[in-house]
Amino acid sequence: MSEPLFQHDAYMRTCAAKVVEVNERGGIVLDRTNFYATGGGQPGDSGSMALADGRSIRIATSVYGENRLQIVHVPAEGEPLPQAGEDVTLELDWQRRHRLMRVHTALHLMCALVPYPVTGGQIAEDGGRLDFDIENPDAIDKNELTARLQALVKENHAVSQRWITDAELDANPNLVRTMSVQPPRGSGKVRLVAIGQDGAVDLQPCGGTHVSSTAEIGGIAIAKVEKKGRSNRRFRLALLD
Secondary structure, three states: OOEEHHHOOOOOOEEEEEEEEEOOOOOEEEOEEOOOOOEOOEOOOOEEEEEOOOOEEEEEEEEEOOOOOOEEEEEOOOOOOOOOOOEEEEEEOHHHHHHHHHHHHHHHHHHHHOOOOEEEEEEEOOEEEEEEEOOOHHHOOHHHHHHHHHHHHHOOOEEEEEEEEHHHHHHOHHHOOEOOOOOOOOOOEEEEEEEOHHHOOEEEEOOOOOOOEHHHHOOEEEEEEEEOOOOEEEEEEEEOO
16 A cells, blocks of 8 residues: 555645556556555646655556556656665655646536536646536626635635545535546545535545635636536636745
8 A cells, every 4th residue: 555645734745655567568566655546536746756876767557456446657658666675755746736726726626506407527737627517507707706716715715624534524424526527435434535624614524735725826716607408508717826
């Protein structure tokens, strides 16, 4: 199992780890990692892996192994590979990760303001999108939503996390907003991300990485609203700085 350090500290830019194995496709599995693995609409982290002999491996992305217990670091094409048992140091592409954290947290705010089930979503460095199953598509005005999002950012709400059991989640199904993606399970517990005191702004299960306060999101706006079906609307959010 790869210990997912990012679940407890999204601001950990570097970490020391040990190589568990290099799989048949050249993917590098470590005993612990601060690299987020692709999932929930958020891309896997990229960065570098320093070896004890001074060599450095460029990591293009990170993904889960087949059993989701291992996190596989995918080297860029042509990079050298370590040996099992080697000690390494990971360093995130922090500028990219931080932008993804800002977008992911902003999408939680959008969930808080659009009271409809989420049918899909995606996160990128320059913005993201959420799709909603909206009974009355004309009920949401793009400019009004932008203003309300910007107000929540300026109010500087704290973003925190806590853990509940699978049974507690089953007893509170309304916590799950997404129709297409279910919260990560398997360990017996699920992480809740709370925005505002006791989740007053938003509270939902999420395995991604987030900033520690809404003010850190910075400038955002709803760039576009697209029709993706009779009652499905896609809201595209853009980072403005």
